[in-house]
Amino acid sequence: MTNRSCCRCRKDLTDAASMEVGIGPICRKLDNALLAKLIPADVESARTAAKKVLINELPAETFNTFSNVLEDLEIGTDDWRKTVKRIEWILSWSPNWSDKETLISIVHALGYWGLAALLSGEAATGLATVTLENGRLYLRGPRNKAGKDALKQISGRKFHPAVDGIKASWSVPVSSAKAFRECVITHWPNFTGLDEALASVMTSAQPVAQVAAVTTSSPGWLSIKTPYNAAFVQDVKSLPYRSRRWNGDARVWEIEEQYLPQVTELVSKHYGAAL
DSSP states (O other), X not given: OOSOBOTTTOOBOOSHHHHHHTOOHHHHTTHHHHTSOOSOOOHHHHHHHHTTSOGGXXXXXXXXXXXXXXXXXXXXXXXXXXXXXXXXXXXXXXXXHHHHHHHHHHHHHTTOHHHHHHHTTOSOOSOEEEEEETTEEXXXXXXXXXXXXXXXXXXXXXXXXXXXXXXXXXXXXXXXHHHHHHHHHHHOXXXXXXXXXXXXXXXXXXXXXXXXXXXXXXXXXXXEEOOOOHXXXXXXXXXXXXXXXXXXXXXXXXXXXXXHHXXXXXXXXXXXXXX
């Protein structure tokens, strides 16, 4: 009955109001979450992507709208919502897959990461909740394979199975807050509590690492003394086994001097301090 489908869930559009915007009524309820501005726009990348669109392969009905997108990118604006809504409308006409990926990359470049992930099928639509508990950021939300894979790349992440009526969750140390924020925005764009949790992280005191020089008793080794951080310990253990050791008496990590660049990076990453 129609050659139009919702750009977000791909279900057929059957009423005039939905066809006008290219989005079904249920998916439109996510607009507030998906169109919130969370990531700065990279306009140059968006312009570069737009040049790759195979215009002649777009549905003829979308030519004028895509011309408006190009004009938006040329002129520039502080609010790209109208532009990404135009791209969504074009996507509701089911352009070829190559153009679809390129159009979605424009949405991503303009800073709407969650919307871009939803358009490509990598974002969950259900509500996710973020909390800060005992120095860790927790995410409780619907299952999402792409999000799960992204979380597994974050240093210090843990999975907590459901127990006693408490939903299963993922957590990361506050030292991984930046990567966690980007993961949530991308894969669980319909979230609550993220801003509040991150604000608490920013206002809380961050431990400062105490870093010693090469020990005189063990020439060729670095002696690293820091406040306990499980994620830091995990990263230290990624170094070759014979090149690291824990000195329980002095309560320091001892690492071969050749790994000074890696140690410097780890200390900066987890404690905001440099050797």
